[in-house]
Amino acid sequence: MPLADRAEFPEIWLDRSNAEVVWKLKREAQDAKFGDFYRDGSNRVLFAPSFKLIAAFDAVNDVRFNAYVKDLAAGEPVRRWTVNKYTGGQAALVNLADIKLFRVAEMYLIRAEAYAAKGVTGLVPGTKDLNDLCAERIDGYLPQTFATSAALVDAVLLERYRELAFEGHRYFDLRRKGRNVERWPEDVIQAPTALTLTPDDRGYYIPIPVRERQANENISEHPKYE
Structure with missing residues (x-):
């Protein structure tokens, strides 16, 4: 498709x-x-x-x-x-x-990230997937190149931020990569100390509902909530 x-x-x-x-x-x-x-x-x-x-x-x-x-x-x-x-x-x-x-766009981004995880051998096909998607979204888009897999991963995560906005992915993208949640001051004017959320912060994790833990004894709460 x-x-x-x-x-x-x-x-x-x-x-x-x-x-x-x-x-x-x-x-x-x-x-x-x-x-x-x-x-x-x-x-x-x-x-x-x-x-x-x-x-x-x-x-x-x-x-x-x-x-x-x-x-x-x-x-x-x-x-x-x-x-x-x-x-x-x-x-x-x-x-x-x-x-x-x-959507197909998400499949392109998933594959681009998977290629990046292969290292140098995945740079060319992963970059192509990212460029192909952006070319269909941005008028006058100029194809990008990346020197490292890490740079390609960063670009893919940024594109996921844009493409999948309001579809429930951003928090989990940051969590699976162990990256900080970084906010702009304009977005936290009611909580100016909430600019950065790190993996060391309790709020970085989502607590597991009691009913789910009661239904499955193999599920345990994250240490931050114990």
């Missing part, structure tokens, strides 16, 4: 195209609206995209930018960013959108 091109990509999130969608969860009018998690029907923003994420995109040339985020206060002095990815394409049913569980 091929990647969606720049013309097809926005249509995926409006449920007008299944380009590159391997598997999705169909949402009907009676179902819970996933978009309500980010913004309610009165345009009240509940969870906003981080300024760090917004800055990670090329807002002019990257087709994902307008598909994923939106400024509700366009033209006003103070911007009011919201997640646009799950607004859907039905004016009468705002925030009703099918959930795209597996």
